[in-house]
Structures are given as structure tokens and as C-alpha cells.
Amino acid sequence: MYQGLLAETVTITGSRDEEISAYLARPLGPGPFPGVLVIHHAPGWDGGSKEIARRFAAEGYVAICPNLYHRFGPDLAPDDAAAAARAGGWITTEQFLGDAGAAVRFLRGMPVSNGRVGTIGYCSGGRQSFLSACELPIDAAVDCYGAFVVKSPPPELPYKMEPIIDRASKISCPILGLFGVEDKNPAPDEVAQIDAELTRLGKEHEFHTFESAGHGFFAVDRPMYRVEAAVEGWKLILDFYGRTLR
Amino acid sequence: MCSYIVEKAALTGSAKAAGTWRPITTAVVAVDHPSHATLDHALIVDFVNAGRPVSERVALELSVASARVLITAMQTALDAFDEGV
Numbered sequence: 045m046y047q048g049l050l051a052e053t054v055t056i057t058g059s060r061d062e063e064i065s066a067y068l069a070r071p072l073g074p075g076p077f078p079g080v081l082v083i084h085h086a087p088g089w090d091g092g093s094k095e096i097a098r099r100f101a102a103e104g105y106v107a108i109c110p111n112l113y114h115r116f117g118p119d120l121a122p123d124d125a126a127a128a129a130r131a132g133g134w135i136t137t138e139q140f141l142g143d144a145g146a147a148v149r150f151l152r153g154m155p156v157s158n159g160r161v162g163t164i165g166y167c168s169g170g171r172q173s174f175l176s177a178c179e180l181p182i183d184a185a186v187d188c189y190g191a192f193v194v195k196s197p198p199p200e201l202p203y204k205m206e207p208i209i210d211r212a213s214k215i216s217c218p219i220l221g222l223f224g225v226e227d228k229n230p231a232p233d234e235v236a237q238i239d240a241e242l243t244r245l246g247k248e249h250e251f252h253t254f255e256s257a258g259h260g261f262f263a264v265d266r267p268m269y270r271v272e273a274a275v276e277g278w279k280l281i282l283d284f285y286g287r288t289l290r
Numbered sequence: 291m292c293s294y295i296v297e298k299a300a301l302t303g304s305a306k307a308a309g310t311w312r313p314i315t316t317a318v319v320a321v322d323h324p325s326h327a328t329l330d331h332a333l334i335v336d337f338v339n340a341g342r343p344v345s346e347r348v349a350l351e352l353s354v355a356s357a358r359v360l361i362t363a364m365q366t367a368l369d370a371f372d373e374g375v
Binding site for chain 1: 292293294296298316318320322323324325326328329330334336338343344345347349
């Protein structure tokens with residue numbers, strides 16, 4: 045555990061060579077440190093997401109959390125940016141991958157980097173972490189209850205989240221999946237489908253589904269928080285990154 | 291879950307926030323994780339003016355149960371008005 049941390053907002057050059065803000069948290073010291081890309085959830089670049097980045101820094105990782113809603117307004121409060129995202133149709137897959145790829149390169153370019161980078165995301169970010177494993181040159185990915193990996197939203201919804209399981213053949217890193225048995229999206233049968241497909245493709249992965257937990261069990265500020273699943277989940281994440289990134 | 295459920299409704303009227311009335315043009319309606327209410331999911335309604343910054347919107351985050359109560363109340367009031375005119 046690193047007691048001394050540095051956390052600040054930096055600017056990175058993201059998708060389409062556009063500058064976006066990113067929250068960067070790292071341990072003090074020369075390193076070398078692995079990197080973690082923390083992908084914020086649909087409610088935005090909020091305090092909870094930045095807190096997760098600081099937790100990784102305390103555990104000895106350089107963590108970066110880019111503001112994926114930066115283009116809706118760089119100075120907007122997180123809830124305002126999320127409102128703009130809702131009204132504006134969220135963000136495209138291409139833009140996400142451009143921004144995430146830039147964050148990965150930023151981490152690897154830091155003098156304290158050990159060259160290895162993982163991703164993690166929760167809820168919508170879990171899906172995007174899985175997507176990163178398919179499309180970006182990373183060394184590990186953690187998917188915390190990402191929905192719409194194998195299932196499409198109901199057709200009446202105006203926003204189409206295409207399934208991404210067909211990209212799984214491109215996965216080039218180990219994946220850790222953490223889910224709740226009471227979750228309806230992704231439901232256990234969807235998790236089983238993802239698990240089976242990764243096994244069929246020979247992709248290294250480990251999935252854990254917690255009893256007495258549903259969606260969002262890591263969220264400390266919501267009723268869905270489940271302490272046993274969250275504590276055990278953090279242990280699994282740090283063990284996984286310890287094996288894949290150090 | 292992050293449901294991505296979003297509907298939009300064109301509106302005619304005004305909304306007041308921070309002591310200021312403003313015309314509104316649209317309601318953006320979602321059922322998703324709220325930003326402020328300590329709920330897993332909420333009915334989120336952003337009353338916006340398309341020509342104004344998003345930070346000037348009037349936002350609601352209601353529990354699903356209370357949102358249904360509100361909808362019923364609004365429908366009852368509108369039905370009563372229709373019957374009376």
C-alpha cells in the first residue's frame with residue numbers, strides 16, 4: 045500500500061486528435077508501476093470513478109480515468125455532462141476506442157510505467173472494458189457487470205447498443221469478469237454465454253458470479269452495494285492485476 | 291444496469307430553477323442510474339431548453355414507485371380538467 049499519492053487532472057490527445065481531460069492518480073516514487081485505465085460509468089466522470097483511480101494508485105498502479113463526456117462540455121459538472129450525453133445519444137464506439145487508446149498510450153509513455161496496462165470498467169464501462177480487450181493493445185481487462193455484450197437492447201429503444209461478442213476472437217489479453225447472480229442485465233444466462241464463447245475461442249478468462257449480489261455491487265454510494273461481494277471482488281481484481289500486469 | 295433507456299418529448303411551457311423561470315422545449319426522460327438520489331435506478335427527467343446550456347436544465351430523479359404515483363396524479367388532474375371544460 046502506497047501512502048503517498050499524486051492525483052491531478054491532465055490533458056490527453058484523444059479520438060480525432062482532440063484534447064480531453066483525464067484524471068490521473070499515481071503512487072509517489074520512481075516505479076516502475078503498471079497502469080490501469082479506469083472507464084467511468086454512464087453517470088459520468090464523477091467522484092466515484094476518480095475514487096477508484098485513487099484506490100488503484102494506493103495499490104501501486106498509475107491509474108487514468110479519461111473524461112469520455114469531455115466533448116459535451118469540458119467544464120460541465122458530471123451530472124450535467126451525463127444529461128448532455130443522454131440527450132445527445134451517448135458516445136460512439138469509435139470515439140470511445142480513440143479516447144481509451146490514447147489513455148493507454150499516455151500510461152505507457154510515462155517514465156514510471158512498467159509498460160503494462162490493464163482496463164477496468166463498471167456497468168457501461170464493463171462493456172467498454174470488454175471492448176477494449178477486443179480492440180486495444182492491453183495486457184489485462186476487468187469487466188464488472190457489463191451489459192449488452194451478447195444481448196441487444198429491446199428494439200423500441202432509440203439507442204442501439206450492438207452486441208460485441210462477435211469481436212471476441214480478437215481478444216489478446218486475459219479477462220476477469222465479476223458479476224452478481226441477481227443481475228438482470230447482464231443476467232446469469234448472458235454471463236454463461238460469454239463464458240462459453242471465450243472458452244470456445246480459447247481466450248484466457250476467469251468469471252466470478254457472487255451470490256446475494258446484483259448489478260452494481262461495487263457502488264459504495266448506492267443501495268445496490270454489497271459489502272461481501274465488493275470486498276472479495278477487490279481482492280480478485282488486485283490478484284488478477286498482480287499476475288497480469290506486474 | 292446502465293439501461294440507455296431514453297425518450298424525448300417536445301414540450302411547451304416553463305420551468306423554474308435557482309429562482310429563475312425559463313422556457314423549456316423538451317423533456318429528456320430516462321430510467322437509469324441517478325446522479326444524486328440514493329437509488330439504484332430512477333426515473334430521470336431533464337426539462338431542457340434546446341437553445342440553452344444543459345446546466346440550466348431542471349432535473350428530476352424519482353424512484354420508480356414515486357414516479358408512477360406522480361404520473362397517476364398528473365393523469366388524474368388532466369382527466370379532471372378535461373371533464374370540467
